[in-house]
Amino acid sequence: MIMALVPAFNESRTIASVVKDLLLYVDDVVVIDDGSVDNTADLARGAGAIVIRHSLNRGQGAALETGHDYARRSNADWVIHFDADGQFMASDIPAALAMIKTSKKDVLLGSRFLGNHQIIPWFKQWFLLPMGRLVDRLSGTVRLSDSHNGFRILGRRALDTIFITQDRMAHATEIPGLIAKYHLTWVEYPITVQYHNFGQGTVGGLKIVRDLLISKFL
Amino acid sequence: MLILFKFLFFIIVLTAVMSVIRRGREGVLGKSGLLFWLLFWFAALIAVLYPGSTQFLAAYLGIGRGADLVFYSAIIALFYLMFRLHIKIEGIQRDVTKIVRQEALKTTIPAPSSSKKTV
Numbered sequence: 001m002i003m004a005l006v007p008a009f010n011e012s013r014t015i016a017s018v019v020k021d022l023l024l025y026v027d028d029v030v031v032i033d034d035g036s037v038d039n040t041a042d043l044a045r046g047a048g049a050i051v052i053r054h055s056l057n058r059g060q061g062a063a064l065e066t067g068h069d070y071a072r073r074s075n076a077d078w079v080i081h082f083d084a085d086g087q088f089m090a091s092d093i094p095a096a097l098a099m100i101k102t103s104k105k106d107v108l109l110g111s112r113f114l115g116n117h118q119i120i121p122w123f124k125q126w127f128l129l130p131m132g133r134l135v136d137r138l139s140g141t142v143r144l145s146d147s148h149n150g151f152r153i154l155g156r157r158a159l160d161t162i163f164i165t166q167d168r169m170a171h172a173t174e175i176p177g178l179i180a181k182y183h184l185t186w187v188e189y190p191i192t193v194q195y196h197n198f199g200q201g202t203v204g205g206l207k208i209v210r211d212l213l214i215s216k217f218l
Numbered sequence: 219m220l221i222l223f224k225f226l227f228f229i230i231v232l233t234a235v236m237s238v239i240r241r242g243r244e245g246v247l248g249k250s251g252l253l254f255w256l257l258f259w260f261a262a263l264i265a266v267l268y269p270g271s272t273q274f275l276a277a278y279l280g281i282g283r284g285a286d287l288v289f290y291s292a293i294i295a296l297f298y299l300m301f302r303l304h305i306k307i308e309g310i311q312r313d314v315t316k317i318v319r320q321e322a323l324k325t326t327i328p329a330p331s332s333s334k335k336t337v
Contacts, residue, residue, distance in 0.1 A: 032322075052326045054318050062315045066322055073323075167315050217305045218312070 002026040002097065003076040005067030006049070007060045008084035012038040019047035021090035022082060030070055031084070032063035040084075060150075061171030065164040072159060079159050081152040088151050092191045096153055099189055106158040106184040109144060109176070110151025114190035121195065128205055132173075135205075139212055141176030142186060148172040151191050158184050169204060170211035224267055231263045 004026045008015055015031065022029045031044035035057035045051045052066055064081060071079045078097065082088055088110075100108040112120065120129075132147030152175065154162065161182045166174040179186050235256065242252040265272050265288060272284030281287045 050326070052322050054322050056314065056318050058315045058318055062319070066319045069319060069323060070326070165312065167311060211308075214304055214308050218309055 001028065001074065001076050002078045002080065003028045003030060003071050003074065004080040004082050004093075005064060005071065006031045006044075006082050006084045007034055007063030007067070008032065008036065008040050008044065009034040009057060009060075009063075010036045010038050010040060011084040012036075012040050012043055014086035015040050015084050016043045016047040018082070018084055018086055018090070019044050019049045022093075023048050025090055025093040026080060028074070028076075030067050032067050034058060034060070034063040059168035061164045061169065061174070062167040064171060068159060068162070068164065076159065077156055079154045081150055081154075083150045087193050087195065089192045089194075092151070092189075096151075096189045096191070100153050100155065100187060103187050104185070105187045106155050106161075107179055107186040108153040109146070109186060109188050110149045110191040111144065111146035111188040112149060112191070112193050113145045114188055120193075128202065131205060132208075135209055135212070136173050136176060139173050139177050140180055141173060142180045144176055145188055149191070149193075166211055166215065168207065168211055170208045170215070173208065173212060174215075227266045228263065231259050234259050 002025075004022045006015075006018060006022070006029060008031050011018075019029050019031065029044075029047075029049040031041070031049040031051050033041040033044065033051055033053045035054045041051045041053050050070075052070055054063065054066065068079065078100075080093060080097075082090070092110075096108055096110070129147055133144070136144065136147050148169070150172070158179075161184060162175060162178045164171045164174060178184075238247065238252060238255040238259070241247040242249075247255070265284075269284060272287050274284075276282065276284045276287035279287065281290065
């Protein structure tokens with residue numbers, strides 16, 4: 001079974017089309033509504049998704065781990081992390097799935113930099129992303145061409161091994177860290193990202209560093 | 219004026235020590251915590267009643283004045299307390315997440331699953 005996990009917080013503008021697109025390529029779409037105050041949950045359900053609803057906003061990492069929990073109970077064979085804001089292309093999924101299957105890897109990580117057809121804000125490309133890569137290196141992650149890309153595919157072994165403890169955005173550093181820690185095999189795959197908004201800014205980056213530091217003492 | 223301040227501080231320390239002992243008896247505070255807070259309040263009382271006492275320790279540590287030693291120590295203690303609070307809060311946040319997750323998964327209504335796709 002192929003299951004897409006879509007963490008969503010106030011994504012009523014895009015969620016229905018994202019779910020419909022995903023259903024063309026996967027068996028189940030699980031939207032984890034992370035305490036939205038708009039009608040994200042209703043729209044997702046109406047579009048055909050299974051909706052898990054957090055009563056409080058807990059962050060993207062927490063929502064993904066809730067999705068992992070559900071996927072483990074549902075005996076999913078493959079889990080796809082997919083953003084709710086419409087920045088990813090569901091049409092990238094078949095080729096990405098084919099790649100992880102033929103290469104027999106545990107995890108596939110999306111990359112904006114393996115292909116050369118991306119339009120990325122320059123501050124993000126030349127400052128925030130290199131800084132993100134540096135933080136990843138210092139955190140002992142596997143070496144990726146793209147830092148903090150939300151498109152991932154996890155096989156069953158990875159799903160049973162990767163437990164996300166970072167509730168907010170630091171999960172994007174935690175996951176490559178866990179891949180390295182548990183010696184999971186991985187591959188990068190070029191995906192298309194259409195920027196509708198800027199995403200993580202400098203303040204967001206600093207919060208990630210703070211979360212990573214604090215977690216060392218927990 | 220100074221005698222009044224010393225008297226007031228003595229009352230505050232007495233109240234704090236009684237509170238620490240009560241929390242120790244209730245089991246809220248462990249043995250090491252009890253000892254730490256009793257020593258802390260005792261040291262604070264000595265420093266206020268005999269201001270010259272800090273001078274001795276300050277000179278030993280190479281700090282000019284006793285008041286400076288108290289000031290530096292207070293800043294270090296506050297930073298440490300902030301750090302511990304941050305960690306404590308993060309721990310509580312993670313517990314909240316676990317509860318929210320359990321509740322969410324318990325109340326999830328599954329949608330009809332589509333046919334199994336192969337790639």
